[in-house]
Amino acid sequence: MGSMQDSLPITWRPKADEHDTEYERARVGRVFNHRRPKRYPRAIVEATQESHIVDAVRLANQLGCRVSVRSGGHSWAAWSVREDAVLIDLGDYHHLELNAEQNEVIVSPSTTGRVLNTYLGERGFLFAGGHCPDVGVGGFLLQGGMGWNCKNWGWACEQVTAIDIVNAQGERLHCNNTENSDFYWAARGAGPGFPGVVTKFYLRVRRSYSNMLSSCFIYPISSYREVMKWVVAIAPTCDNDTEVVAVGAYPPPESGLQSEPCIMPLFVTFKNSEKEAQTALEQANASRPPGAFVELVNQPTSLLNEYRNQAAANPQGHRYCAENAYIKNDEDVAAVLEEAFCTLPHPKAFSLWYSMNPCSRRPLPDMALSMQSDHYFALYTIWEHESDDRRCQAWVQNIMKTVERHSEGAYLGDSDFQVRRTKFWADENARRLMAIRQKLDPEGRICGYLDIDDPQLAQSDLQLADYSTSQVQYHEAPADWGLQISPQPNLGEAAEEQPQTTTYDVEKAPTHIEMQMSAQLPTPTTFDHDSVIMPLGSPFFQGQQFMGFDEFSFFDVLRDSMTPITGNAQSNNTASDVLPTFPRDVLDFNIDSFVDIPNTQPFPGFFPSEQEHDSGGIGPDGDRFAGCKSGYVTPAAVPGSITLGQKAFRESMWLWTPALGDHGAAEQLNLSLSYDDATLEAQQTIDSAPLSDQLTLATRDRILAMVLSTCEPDTYCHVVSCFPSPKFLTNLLNTFVAHHVRQDTTCIHVPTLKINEEGPEILGSMISFGASVSRIPEVRKLGFALQESVRMALPAKFESDNRTTRELGLLQAYVLHLNVGLWSGNRRKIEIAESFALPLITMIRRAGHFRWQRHPDCVPEVHDDEKTTEAKWHSWVQAESWKRLALHLFVRDTETSMSLLNRPIISYAELSLELPFSRDIWLAKTAKEWREVYLDRMSRSQDRLPSLRTCIEDAGPVFKLGNLIDMQMSLKAIISSIWSLIWQYREMKTTFRQNDKLGGARGSGSMTSSSLYQEITQAIQHLRLNTAEEWGSVMNPPATLLLELGCMHLHVSLEDIQTLLGKEGEEAARKVLLRLSTWAESSESRQALYHAGQVLRMAKQFPSGGLRDAPAVAVYHASLVLWAYAVLSKVSSFGGSGGPDSFTTNRPSKTTTDAPSERAASLGSRNSSVALLDGEDIPALQRFLVLGKGVPSIRPSDGGDYNQVNNGNLNIALSDPSAVMSTITSILQSKNWDDERGYPPLVSNLSKLMRALGSAAAGKRRR
Incomplete structure (x- = not known):
């Protein structure tokens, strides 16, 4: 026995007079409910491999004690923590394997829903597991699994095709419908009464969904009856891929609403197109009762986003009491649940009703799970302090005393048998389950259900509320339930005065050993599984950044999703305390699944006043600021931007x-x-x-x-x-x-x-x-x-x-695989592609291919014979390929730098190589054709082509030799060189700005950056003039887009815009707002707008399928600039109003910027002329750029020449950011065949993010 124990990662219970911190960590460290039990296992085995599980069970047999198992630790009653048992903790035992061909995944019990679906989502699959992200699949599946869209897709355990287990004797078994079938039958619904330890589940998976939408309507509790009756009535006829739930929860006191709960119907649909999803929600959207004070309609969401919502609704470090019931189908649900929804005992408590019809109306497969009805009800009471235990528990017990009279039974997952006994299976299934338990585990080795009859239950765990006004009497279960339970004791009386007896028909019979195993009443204890079933909808988001409220209510989650962060008087936690600081990347949006950005602020004044924020000093970027009474104030006119960005960057x-x-x-x-x-x-x-060739089988x-x-x-x-x-x-x-x-x-x-x-x-x-x-x-x-x-x-x-x-x-293969990874839309691949670029660049640099090299043996002559020409051609191709590979890497480095906002790796100064030869020379199909074109183009006096370095300042040679060199590749290389200067300029501007704020010497830095700005603008102007005068429209759309994007970056900091959106937290966003507001009032912002519009103009000229990768990112960047300008313009338009959207700072007045009122007027005035940012350079556009007069607008996505909407025409004014973002999204999608299934992942996610940002702005405008 010693050798077995030596091989186990085991922690033994200390002596009674000793305290062992490590033992306490192993005992309750992973117990989610902070009402920690006073039960002490003899030993705890933290298994990391299957052999540890086998050895632990055999050890328990040798010691003569029971075995308990912990999967995720989320059971409310901590079923896994059993007195004197060997506790097998599976938290460090991991297995995750997908068989895509069979649509099957194999998982270990501690795998959480979020981990599983993140893994599956990257491979195009989904498993409809539990709603709470950190619940392990072990307990969840054993109890049945009320997973995503259970009402339509069925119970999660129905997707279990097989299991691997260790039985009570310590033997490994594989179980399915034909092999060890009793175990397989019990594994689908037995819960903690399962007579073994599951080590692997084999699960059927479904294809993932690319479009999820949700609608949420929030009503005052006075509308409870009307709203609940409406939800119950429409739920059975809702779309088959739509989940329906109603939630009762408190708003926070700071909302200004009445201090009573609200009722919130939620609808979440899973579809593969936005149109399908909108159609699925149409019934609920159209038929909703009037009177909601918040309406969130057709909001983009994702599974990852929903997991975050659930995590926020179930905060860690709290005390919980949960209960549930299946309400009878013919009951008046609204009447039965009214007290539960309307009298919540704590600001963090909530109740929910979950629709189960039509799943509840169909026959279930042959398995232990057998209890269901049309209406599932659960309540979750959440609090922090032990002093509230009795009050909160008593409220739950009193609610259930009423509710259970109208119920069919209960769901194992949210039950605690120490408090209330009820029915969990149909009669026949209950008899069969108990017989299987007795047959397969006759000694009662595996701990069963944690009931008050458990012979080793700590007496302290039985103490409940003892209020004379809150005593709970439980009615006796009907005799035909198969399990006949005596009533619970009156809570005012001692437990020993009310002995508990359990009777069972002799014919149906559990034996005495069943009594010892607490076997009569199931609660999932074998696996302390994640039975936190929270089928909630899209508006509930993570609330970590709002740390200032004394009470974290369920409504805090709503506040996260629908309001900008504006500070907190009592908070000692800044954004940097709560949120990570993210790397300086730019495309920070959801990938796998898809950007989910909430959009509105439901309650005016939802946050504490900014004037209460008192934290002065110098920020990390050098910004000087006083307390917010006279310093930074985040205006409410910025519609949820910080929250949006924090979500986007966190899930990027x-x-x-x-x-x-x-x-x-x-x-x-x-x-x-x-x-x-x-x-x-x-x-x-x-x-x-x-x-012309085909790959051979050998190849x-x-x-x-x-x-x-x-x-x-x-x-x-x-x-x-x-x-x-x-x-x-x-x-x-x-x-x-x-x-x-x-x-x-x-x-x-x-x-x-x-x-x-x-x-x-x-x-x-x-x-x-x-x-x-x-x-x-x-x-x-x-x-x-x-x-x-x-x-x-x-x-x-x-x-x-x-x-x-x-x-x-091999180096060509290297750069190709980097390109595939960088634009794949896969987080891991993107980071690897970014980091692995340097070795390739180093190899090419060390080989000398960034420098000019002479190849006289490659020059063809008129008198060369065929063999000589062929040899020269191949030598020339080799040399030209190296040159083009180096230039390709240089342009790629620029596109990466622009997309990720990282410093370029390659310096233009090190590129002394020649410009590339023209495409017709490069693509000549034979040596003879190559020689003819080469000799025809190459002048005898032209012994070499100009180098890239000489063309940066003067691009004239490029255009003079346009028939000899590859014009577009050369122009992109020159623009890439200019980008290096632009990046240097932005770095200098940021550095000198910070030095100025910190009191550093002024003058030299500003002069240096201004001089560099002049050099850059001169180089760009020279390039433009040469293009226009020498060769007309020689620069194609991709090259022009690259140039316009660089010019846009020259006039705006995308880092600042992303910071405003919340990339680096609330405090950084608040401070950068002043800088961006000043920018938005300047002529520099109008220049940035113009170049953003020109990016869109060029994007419309791309061929079908061409607007992807870096150009798609450029379009997204352009949309951010337009969106930010529109939002900031609305902020300044309220600058002197003193109203709720006032923007107050200590900045001095600026005489060099436009007056806010003028700029706001120009943004949306009917009487101003239209300045088409994506149009030709005409007087109306110049008037806007120079004087700030006119309505900045963009054309519709089809490029038609229309006038502004407000004047009865169809141009899109920036004053309507929702329409702007929708238009830009349409541009991106139309250039990718308008085929949602065919969209590159990058394009799909960019589209979702832009639509979400537009929806956010629209939500604010409606208010």
Whole structure:
């Protein structure tokens, strides 16, 4: 026995007179409810592998004691903490494995719903598990699992196809419908009465949903009867993918509302298109009763967002008492639950009604779970102090005394058998379950239900409320319930004076051992599982940043979602205390699933007054500020911007926090196709195949061998059996080539590409790229998985022979896999692609390919024979490919810097190489064609092309040699050089501004930055004039968009705008507001608006499928500038009003900026002329840019020439930010085929974020 114990991670109970901190941590550290039990296990095994579970059960057998199990620790009664038992804690035992082909995931019991669905969501799947994010699946599934949309999709345990267990004797078993079927039957509904320890669940999963919307309506409690009757009536006929719930909760006292609860109907729908989702919610939206003081209609949400809502509603570190009941189908639900909804005992308490029809009307499968009705009711009383225990518990007990008379029974998950006994199964199922328990665990080794009959229950756990006005009498359960329970004692009497007896029909019979196991009444204790079933809707969001209220109520969650942060008088916690400071990235929005930004402030004055905030001094960025009585005040006219940004940045696809399931092998199951190649080939169309060759089977097998070298051994068979055919891989190669040759920075020479002679790394990269730009989601998943294989194969190749770091093909493969990762929309891939760019740049720099190199042997001559020409052509292609690869990396570095707001890695000063040759020379299909075009274009006197470095200040040579050089690639390289100067200018401006605020010397810094600004504007002007005068419209839309984006950044700090949106917390947002408000009043802001409009103008000229990756990010950035200007303009328009939206600062008056009233008037006046920011440079536009006169507007997404809406026309004024964001979203989507299924992940998420920001502004305007 000693050797077994030595191998276990075990903590033993200390002696009675000793205190062991480690033991206490292991005993109750993971118990969610802070009403911690006074029960002490003999030993606690914190298992990390399955063998620990086996050994722990065998140890308990040797010691002659019971076994209890903890999965997630969320049971209200702490079922896992049992006196003198061996407690097996599964918190550190992890297993997570997806079989995508079978739509099955294998999980360990402690895996939480959030972890599971984050893992599945990245792979296109979903499991309808528990609502509370930190609930482990173990207890949740054993008790039945009232999961997402249970009313329509059914119980979660219905998706359990098999389980792996350790039985009471310490044996490992696999159980399903045909093998060890009694265990399988009991595992779906037995709860803590399950006679074994589950180590793995095999679960069916469903495809994930790309569009989730929610609607929430908040009514005063005086409308309770009308609202509840309406919700109950429409729920059965709501859409099949829509969850329906009604919640009763208190508003915070600061809201100014009556000190009574509100009632909130919530509707959340799961769909794959926004139109479908809106249709699903139409019935509720259209039929809702009047009188709501908050209406949130069709709000974008996601599963990740809903998990955050649930976490906020169930705060950690609190004391809980929960109860529930299934209300009979024919009862007057509104009448039965009125007291529970209207008399909540604590500001954090809440009650809910959850619709279960039609699930409740269909026969259930043959399993232990057998109790349900149309109406599920639960109440959750939450408080902080032990002194409130009796009052809160007594209220729950009194409510249930009334409710249970109208109930069919209860759900295991939210029950505590120490307090109330009721019915949990149908009669026959109860008899069968008890017989199975006796058969499979005759000694009662596995702790059963934690009941007051438990022979080892601590007496202190039985003490309940003892108020003469709150005594609770429980009526006796009907005899035909199968389990006949005597009434509970009068709470005013001692427990020993009311002995508890449990009778059971002899024929149905649990034996004496059942009594010892507390087996009669089930509560999920075997797994202290996460039974926090909280089917709540979209408006409930995390409330951590609002730390100033003494009472954290359920309504705090609402406040988070619908109001801007404006400070707190009593708070000692600043935003930096609560929220992390995020890296300086820019595209901070939801990825996997999708941006969910709430939008409105339901209650005026919902926050404490800013004037109460008293924290003066100098901020971390040098801003001087006094207390808010005379300093910074966040105006209410900024509609939820800080909250929006905090949510967006916290969940950004560009911000990755590694989690369980994030590793290099995570995507390997996607290396095979679950669909027939022929089916996908029919969808994966391409106009004409650029490649004449087909991949051979041998080449396909070389690619497969490379892939397998990076795979885990247990995936070999799966990958080999379903790896795509040569024909399908050739199709993807053609997709890549067609896409690559259309790019301005092409660097792979297609005419000399021999696909059956190339290495598997470059082929794998090209196939991965081709798959990643596919419009078919299944093919994109293959591409991303193949990219991961290439990423792992390349280092092995380099390490096997360091000379390969100078091979062109391998470095081309490197840059391709980086591009796939950077624009994948996957957090992990984005971070890896960003960090892994430096090794590639270093290899090319060390090899000298950033410097000019002479290649005289590559120059063709008229008299060269065919063989010589062929040799020169191949040498020239090699040299030109290296040059283009270096320039491609330079432009890519600029696009990365612009997108992520990071400093460029490559300096323009180190690039002395020549500009690239023209595309017709580069793309010549044969050596003969190459020689002819080369000699025709290259002058005898022109011995070399101009270098990039010489063209930055004077771009004239570029245009003079336009027929000889690749104009678009050269222009992008020049613009990339200018971007380096712009980045330097913004850094200097930020640094000198901070020095000024800290009292540093003035003058030299400002002069330096002003001088640099003049140099930049001169270089840009020279480039524009050359473009216009020499070559007309020679600069194509992608190059022009890059230039306009750089000019926009020159006139606005995107970092400041993101800070305003909450990227770095409330305090930073409050301080940056002053700076941005000053910017919005200046001519600099109008210049930024103009260039943002021109970005949109160029975006409209992109070909279909071309507005993706960096250009899509540019469009998003442009939308942020337009949105921020509109919001800040509204702020200043109230500047002198002294009203609720007043903006008060200590800033001195500015004579160089426009008056707020004039600017506000120009933003939306009917009588002002329209200044089309995305139009031609005409007098009306110049009038706005120079004088600030006119209505800044953009054209509709179809580009039509319309006038402003307010004058009966259709241009979109910036005064309507919702319409602006919707228009920009339409531009982005229309350039990606307007096919939601085919949208690149990046485009899909950008679209959702822009619509959410627009909706936020619209919500504020409606008020």
